[in-house]
Amino acid sequence: DAKTTQPPSMDCAEGRAANLPCNHSTISGNEYVYWYRQIHSQGPQYIIHGLKNNETNEMASLIITEDRKSSTLILPHATLRDTAVYYCIVQGDSNYQLIWGAGTKLIIKP
Amino acid sequence: GAVVSQHPSRVICKSGTSVKIECRSLDFQATTMFWYRQFPKQSLMLMATSNEGSKATYEQGVEKDKFLINHASLTLSTLTVTSAHPEDSSFYICSAGRLGNQPQHFGDGTRLSIL
Numbered sequence: 001d002a003k004t005t006q007p008p009s010m011d012c013a014e015g016r017a018a019n020l021p022c023n024h025s026t027i028s029g030n031e032y033v034y035w036y037r038q039i040h041s042q043g044p045q046y047i048i049h050g051l052k053n054n055e056t057n058e059m060a061s062l063i064i065t066e067d068r069k070s071s072t073l074i075l076p077h078a079t080l081r082d083t084a085v086y087y088c089i090v091q092g093d094s095n096y097q098l099i100w101g102a103g104t105k106l107i108i109k110p
Numbered sequence: 111g112a113v114v115s116q117h118p119s120r121v122i123c124k125s126g127t128s129v130k131i132e133c134r135s136l137d138f139q140a141t142t143m144f145w146y147r148q149f150p151k152q153s154l155m156l157m158a159t160s161n162e163g164s165k166a167t168y169e170q171g172v173e174k175d176k177f178l179i180n181h182a183s184l185t186l187s188t189l190t191v192t193s194a195h196p197e198d199s200s201f202y203i204c205s206a207g208r209l210g211n212q213p214q215h216f217g218d219g220t221r222l223s224i225l
Contacts, residue, residue, distance in 0.1 A: 021184045043116070043203045043218045046119075051211075098144075101153060
């Protein structure tokens with residue numbers, strides 16, 4: 001079973017920030033939080049990952065709570081091309097297997 | 111970012127045919143490659159994990175004699191669906207990973223349709 005829970009769907013207006021929450025209350029000390037997204041009929045795309053500090057790259061920001069039991073992926077200025085299913089996954093650095101939950105279907109509306 | 115090439119992108123063939131799908135890591139040496147299957151409106155399901163030069167590890171319920179995996183080098187893994195039947199029709203996706211705190215990188219998937 002997936003170690004994370006996410007809302008099944010979210011809407012966001014184009015140009016606004018999209019904030020996608022994820023709960024991972026059973027995360028272990030050596031497990032990272034990874035975010036991927038899957039645009040329809042394509043392979044998943046890596047977005048960002050982190051251990052305990054907040055992270056930012058050219059695609060998104062990742063905010064991890066101090067207790068590490070939840071996190072939020074932020075797409076600062078959502079575009080229509082950001083419409084996809086977003087997956088939050090926890091993974092240890094010695095175990096490659098990704099356990100995929102249902103993810104959040106994010107719809108960006110014009 | 112890292113590039114993983116998966117080929118072919120789409121296959122349509124008759125029942126009983128064997129189909130080979132290739133997964134290449136183009137710009138890094140992948141210590142481990144993964145094969146997933148995804149049915150419509152469902153999440154990815156891991157089929158098997160393969161390490162270069164060793165036998166693949168299959169997930170429960172996945173027939174190793176039907177889904178043959180070869181991982182001959184650090185940049186190439188193949189999945190052969192033997193004697194495919196309509197129920198094998200699905201979206202097959204590969205990914206490549208490296209040791210340590212590194213994300214997996216995915217191919218664009220192969221849509222397999224068995225008539």
